[in-house]
Amino acid sequence: MVQIIISSSGTGALAQWMLVELQGEVEPRQSGSLAGNLLGDLHYTCEGIPVLIVGHHILYGKIVQLEKPFAVLVKQGGAPQPSPGELQGHYTVAALIKTKLLFKTRPKPIITHVPKKV
Amino acid sequence: SQRSRAEVDVTLQTAKLNPAELLPAVHCLSFGPQASSGQCCLLQLEPGLCAELEAGRSLVIRGEKDEQAVLCSRDKTYDMKIADTSNMLLFVPGCKTPEQLNAEPASCNIIHSQIAGFSNNYWELRRCRPKLKKLRKLLMEDPYEGPDSQKDQTLTFSKYTTEDLLSLIQASEEEILHQLQVIDACKIEGHWRILEFNYEMKLLDHVTQLIDSESWSLNKVPLRTCLEELGSLEPREMIEHILLSYGRKYVDDGEVYFEMREDKICRAIAQMLLQNAVKFNLSEFQEVWQQSVPEGMTTRLDQLKGLALVDKSSRPETIFLLKVEDLPEDNQERFNSLFSIREKWTEVDITPYIQDLCAEKQTVGALLTKYARSSMLNGVKVYNSRRPIS
Numbered sequence: 001m002v003q004i005i006i007s008s009s010g011t012g013a014l015a016q017w018m019l020v021e022l023q024g025e026v027e028p029r030q031s032g033s034l035a036g037n038l039l040g041d042l043h044y045t046c047e048g049i050p051v052l053i054v055g056h057h058i059l060y061g062k063i064v065q066l067e068k069p070f071a072v073l074v075k076q077g078g079a080p081q082p083s084p085g086e087l088q089g090h091y092t093v094a095a096l097i098k099t100k101l102l103f104k105t106r107p108k109p110i111i112t113h114v115p116k117k118v
Numbered sequence: 119s120q121r122s123r124a125e126v127d128v129t130l131q132t133a134k135l136n137p138a139e140l141l142p143a144v145h146c147l148s149f150g151p152q153a154s155s156g157q158c159c160l161l162q163l164e165p166g167l168c169a170e171l172e173a174g175r176s177l178v179i180r181g182e183k184d185e186q187a188v189l190c191s192r193d194k195t196y197d198m199k200i201a202d203t204s205n206m207l208l209f210v211p212g213c214k215t216p217e218q219l220n221a222e223p224a225s226c227n228i229i230h231s232q233i234a235g236f237s238n239n240y241w242e243l244r245r246c247r248p249k250l251k252k253l254r255k256l257l258m259e260d261p262y263e264g265p266d267s268q269k270d271q272t273l274t275f276s277k278y279t280t281e282d283l284l285s286l287i288q289a290s291e292e293e294i295l296h297q298l299q300v301i302d303a304c305k306i307e308g309h310w311r312i313l314e315f316n317y318e319m320k321l322l323d324h325v326t327q328l329i330d331s332e333s334w335s336l337n338k339v340p341l342r343t344c345l346e347e348l349g350s351l352e353p354r355e356m357i358e359h360i361l362l363s364y365g366r367k368y369v370d371d372g373e374v375y376f377e378m379r380e381d382k383i384c385r386a387i388a389q390m391l392l393q394n395a396v397k398f399n400l401s402e403f404q405e406v407w408q409q410s411v412p413e414g415m416t417t418r419l420d421q422l423k424g425l426a427l428v429d430k431s432s433r434p435e436t437i438f439l440l441k442v443e444d445l446p447e448d449n450q451e452r453f454n455s456l457f458s459i460r461e462k463w464t465e466v467d468i469t470p471y472i473q474d475l476c477a478e479k480q481t482v483g484a485l486l487t488k489y490a491r492s493s494m495l496n497g498v499k500v501y502n503s504r505r506p507i508s
Contacts (some may be wrong), residue, residue: 001286002187004179006161008171017234018213020147022206025238034149039208039233041126042145043135048216051135052147058133063215069168070240071161072209093171094158094234099215 006073006091014093017072019100020052022059042101050101061103070097121146123228142227143219147210150232158209160240162201167191167243180288189243193292196243208236245478248289250297251447254312256286257303261314265353277309302363304355313359319390321360322383324348326412329378336414339365341374381421384411388422389439397438400428423470427460442471449475453489457503462493464500 008014020042040054052059073091126144130137163171170177170191179198181187189196213231214222260276263269278286283294302318303310313321328347329339341361348357361367364383365376387410392398408417419428424442428435440459446452456463456471469482476485486492490501 001180001182001185001288003285006177006179006189008174008176014172015211017209017211018215020208020210020213020233022208023204025206033154035151035153037149038121039147039149041121041129042147042213042231043130044141044216044219045139046141051140053129053133053135058135068162068164071163071168071171072234073159073161075157075159095209095211096163096168096171097160097209098168101213 004089004091006071006093008093015095016099017095017097019066019070019097021100021102021104022052023104050103052101052103056109059103061101064100064102066098066100071095072097120230121228126228141216141219143214143229144227145213145229145231147208147213147231147233150234153233153235155235158235158237160207160209160237161189162240162242164196164243164245166194182288185288188246188249188288189241190288190290193290195246195248195289195293197246199242199244200239201242202239204238206236206238207240208233210234247475247477248293248297249287249447250289250293251443252287253283253289253294253297254301254443256283257301257310257312260311262304262306262311262317263314264317264320264356267317277311279308280310283310302359304359306355313356315389315393318360318363319386321352321356322364322386324351325357325360325364326383330413336378336380336412338370339376339378341367341376378412380415384415384417385421385425387411388417389425392426392437392439397429397436400435400437403437424473427467440471442474445471449485449489453503454507457490458507461507462495462500462502463490464498468501 040052043051043053045051048063050061050063052061072094074094076090076092123144126146127137130140167177175192178190179187180190187198189198210231210233212229214229256276256278260269280291280295284291287294289297298310301312303312305311325339325344325348328334328344329336332343334340339361341358344357344361345354361376364386365378368375368377384407388407391403391407391410404417404419411417422437425439426437427440428437445455452472452475456468460467465482465486468486472482472485476482486501489504491504492499492501494500
């Protein structure tokens with residue numbers, strides 16, 4: 001039988017990260033991996049509503065306290081998981097996620113140039 | 119190079135957002151260097167698991183290659199399943215909420231946050247019954263027959279320590295330890311053992327005979343005297359073990375006594391009688407059974423729930439051994455097995471044979487609704503299979 005240990009890093013309190021949930025997929029503008037690319041600017045209104053500007057879109061969202069928090073697991077050993085369904089080896093808990101920013105509204109396009117009526 | 123505050127302000131202007139309506143700090147989100155590596159995954163935590171991790175405790179995933187994996191905390195077991203979402207989930211370290219931003223001195227107005235990873239699925243957990251049937255199966259490979267056993271004691275391949283059991287059984291440590299207690303397992307030379315039934319009955323017989331010859335009350339059996347009188351016949355650990363299995367330990371005036379468990383003793387003696395034939399004439403059995411139990415104990419059929427079944431439809435009525443622990447562990451297989459033994463069951467008769475299948479807040483009624491079909495037979499509600507049983 002396979003036994004896979006998921007251990008807390010143990011040194012002090014666990015980090016708290018945030019989840020940002022977006023509709024659809026995020027693709028890099030140029031081909032290649034996403035690493036290093038900017039996603040966008042995240043603002044909050046004075047009322048605490050998250051506003052995300054991604055490319056030519058404005059997304060309005062809401063802050064959700066997760067009823068069931070997530071643990072972010074990082075595989076030890078370096079090799080990526082072969083597929084989402086397979087688990088091998090040893091994982092550590094990198095962080096807990098108790099809050100998410102949910103962007104569900106249709107993005108509002110930013111119009112930068114309004115054509116003049118001829 | 120990182121975005122500057124000036125660039126952020128230009129974007130705000132283009133987007134026609136009024137900075138006065140926004141908090142001063144902005145998070146510039148970018149994808150970190152390892153974001154696409156797929157090394158991170160998300161595990162959704164059931165109540166209690168978050169606290170376990172925050173306390174520094176580990177979780178363990180256990181699974182045979184051909185089994186569904188389970189996740190175990192110290193004391194609970196969960197089924198694991200991948201849940202897909204049509205949305206993109208980004209995990210961002212160092213991202214602050216408005217409350218956190220407002221609570222801090224407004225010294226910086228730009229925070230560069232790197233997205234550590236992203237996913238469109240996560241592991242989902244659901245509390246489940248620990249898979250403990252294997253525990254009994256493993257311990258039954260080599261039941262302990264006593265020190266005088268003719269078996270080769272040097273063969274150790276079928277003996278299991280706690281660590282061995284943890285690596286073989288899909289259950290949490292506490293659930294395994296609790297089940298070991300329930301099945302009256304004992305540790306002999308570091309290995310968990312179940313007593314071979316006839317040896318167990320022999321030990322019990324020594325004790326009940328001593329109780330009789332000493333005229334002790336069944337509620338006050340002294341440990342010390344048992345060990346003294348029986349220590350020459352059997353190992354002291356075994357005498358104490360049988361008292362612990364069939365009695366409730368207490369201390370009175372510094373001495374250890376046992377209150378003998380009438381129901382458990384009667385039940386064990388019934389098993390001893392019933393295992394010798396396929397079935398018995400009920401009234402004959404009841405007579406022999408009452409005569410076989412210690413003086414002062416009364417036998418009752420309800421002591422045999424989950425051990426034996428009465429056939430009220432045969433003339434004369436009969437009784438036969440049917441042990442719930444011999445039946446399949448899976449819900450559907452259990453019901454198939456029960457319905458192949460008997461076509462129609464009353465709720466009273468079937469309950470002892472399905473009680474252990476109930477999930478955390480599930481009732482026997484709910485199980486019956488799901489796996490059986492009810493009908494009326496001679497004014498009594500009975501349950502039969504939903505599908506034809508071959």
